[in-house]
Amino acid sequence: MKKISILLLALTLSLSACKKKKEEVKVEEETVTTEVAKVKKAKIALNAKSDTNTSGNVVFKEEDGTVTMTAIISGLEPGEHAIHIHEKSDCSSADGTSAGGHWNPTGQPHGKWGNETGFHKGDIGNFIADENGNGTISITTDEWCIGCGDETKDILGKSIIVHAGADDFTSQPSGAAGARVSCAGIIE
Template identity: 45%
Template sequence: MRLVASLLLGSIALAGCAGMSGQGAGNPKPIAVSQLNPTQGNKTGGAVSFVQNGDRILVDARVDGLTPGLHGFHVHEKGDCSSPDGMSAGGHFNPGSKPHGGPDHSDRHAGDFGNLEADANGNAVLKLSIPASQVSLSRDASNSIVGKALIVHADPDDYKTQPTGNAGKRLACGIIALQ
């Protein structure tokens, strides 16, 4: 599956470049990707793409190696996946100092992406459209997710426990990078 994830990332980059050709050299769509790698003792991995389309950031996540059911999915404040348990990524990305919440809550961390839902085979696909006012793919923006870590958790996000959503241990970690 790691080969499939690598191929997916390559396809995302190529598709993004092909989509830029009609926009002119001065106005390409920002594209970022994250390769999710398992934390120690886990087998979860996958690929996530982020594409800016006007005033929205389109997120396409494909994750495997999960137990069936819901799993918290968040952007974390540090671009560091070096610790075996993923804790080096820090807490949720929260530049607006908001309370934790679900994707439909108006007041929430910028990094609160909700839950992935894994099927019986442990595979999850999630597509989100997030306001660019919430997160940015511009390196210099205060709400930029570029260089931050993306984490898949063992348990569902309950959307209320502060500040984590009680989503449990970190199964996979990946750094979000511009393409």
């Protein structure tokens, strides 16, 4: 009798378990896409030209369609100096003239950066060297890119030139900034 009672109990439990409603559990997967901004960077060393001791470093950093250039320069005469982007990355000549003229892909007159009457994309501007001959300049713009292939914006294959004097922003085509005292090709 004990066997039958145990058997009936087991059968009852099995039937009640089968009668229970099956619940479906849905698991949804969520894909989260995080966009990482690509940062492009070019760091170049300035080399002395025109029998000077001018040197330094220039860093170009592109992020979110904006390029920031920061130049730290030493070995200058105290006072105001011009800095420009020139059309070729060739700094092989002793006076820096192998770099060509100012980079001017849009055919504008020489002028001050942001001037309504026009300016070269290479017309960065002037900076001050202190009494020890050290100077810095920084500019941020969406007018440049690093390696994007747009001939009117791409600074790769160009050069940075530091001049002995200040840019007057009016003399054509170069601003009468004097000798080229330092040069570096903008290459990756």
